[in-house]
Amino acid sequence: MPVISTPQAFNEDDLYVDLEAMFGHSLFLKCEGFNFAGSIKLKAAGEMIEAAERDGLLTKDSILIESSSGNLGVALSMIAASKGYRFLCVTDSRCNLSTRLLMEALGSQVHVITEPGESGFLGARIDHVRARVASDERYVWLNQYANPHNHLAHYRRTAPAIARQFPDLDVLFVGAGTTGTLMGCARYFREWHRPVHIVAVDSAGSVTFGGPTGRRMIPGLGTSVRPPLLDTSYVDEVIRVEEADTIRTCHHLARRGFLFGGSTGTVVSGAMNWLARHPGDSPTAVAIAPDLGERYLETIYQTNWVQDLYGDDVLPHQQPTTPAARTAPAPSPRATASSTAGR
Template structure:
């Protein structure tokens, strides 16, 4: 029997789905959405809040503020409610309605940014808004998930070791790239592991994270319009970029087998399936599923929304592997 007194005390860290019957490739999906926050972001949120409390940055008079496209905002809303902190989430128009309503139910304030900044898109505008709030009142505490080392250390201490215990013969790990906290934590852990593990980052087309030209992105979660300070590409072996219609196809393919996952998970599964389809030798492969699908019912799983943005073809399954585009390691822009 498990008994908890705070919602962040519970997280299912050892659940995997064997996707071979769905994708045609031996791929194990690590499910990270089975906690009260509904996503992998609970780990980073807990680690960042606890570190801020230990360091004396976060006090009983503080007001938490963070920029989020949805899932981290929900996780911080939950933790703030359990600890008694006010919380302001700065998001943008792409944030799913269900995520906004959930944050409000937890007592958080939502500030929605609608106009992109000239050089940083909607993310840049969100960060500008956060900085303006902090400048207006010194009670505001910005955890800054994009640069906070506790973001990636949360996954170095928990996510990666859990995968290592479950798959001692791991060959390749697929990780979605948002703030790159999960990616960097896992990559740093497996760099020092007893056997080589290939780290494949999965990003969405239109993201600037790995040096691509920015373009429209409508599905929140993965991808950025400003390169994350946490990213060090020397730990990344390859990058697969996935078009949003292929994210939608992957989500619907999984749903047709009873698994309703979120947009970030659809992107990771799409990119991982394409990467595996290009290899002849079997490997032991794990992909990290950051989220579940309930927050995407009005978008990714809503026919009219998909058709209006991407056309009817996005709802048609492909006969070949779910598509993605691979970037060779020498195409990566190095960072420190």
């Protein structure tokens, strides 16, 4: 049996859900939410902190600081508590309340940006981090957006774990946020013994792969500033998913007993759209589910929140009440696809 002494020592890395019975297309969903941080961000957080320690950047007087929409903030809060570091998470008003409370319960300080800057909320968050770092030398900014150890964590762990379980992998669907997971997996499979089609799944309104910015209310995927880690030469295709379809997919999964987060809903919606457009290929397909859904109970699983932001037709069979006793329809494949630079 596993016996651990620090919370970051445990992570379930080999759990997959077969989604064919739920959606009619074969897709294996790699579940990354079964650790004490509750998301895939535990890997990047651990890798970045360990690198900073090796480089002598962290001391007992250091204050970790990072911009996060939620999941990385929780992972850093957990590791900081375990190692005895102070941590300040700079987030914004779209961060789920339960996520903010969780970080505070772990002993972290949370600063919430309430107004977007010229580059949206992300730009405003980064500006605040830079100002803090300039004001006090004790602050250490890991900078998940440019830190190479973000994608190295997935090059060393996430991608090899998939390769072990699926030696005949044909296509991999990865959500794009900081693009750490995307770049780590894409770089690994570029060097693999067989070609793997890498499909990046982004939120509509994100500027990560170009195009105009738009309203995004679900934290996790998408950015208002192009991530420095991104190299589109490693990406074969991009699918953009509307948030309404993210919500439909999350509810469809939940009505079958699988409560996943918004990022997972986006990735699954995009993957099913792609698979529906390739009906005769029958590829071995894997998608990465970054987190679980408990932190979204007051947002994407709350009917009033959904209807206030997206209208009454997103979940047409639901009434404005708590979501527990309602049945959601199957998601409609309305995600749009676009090509990027190939291999």
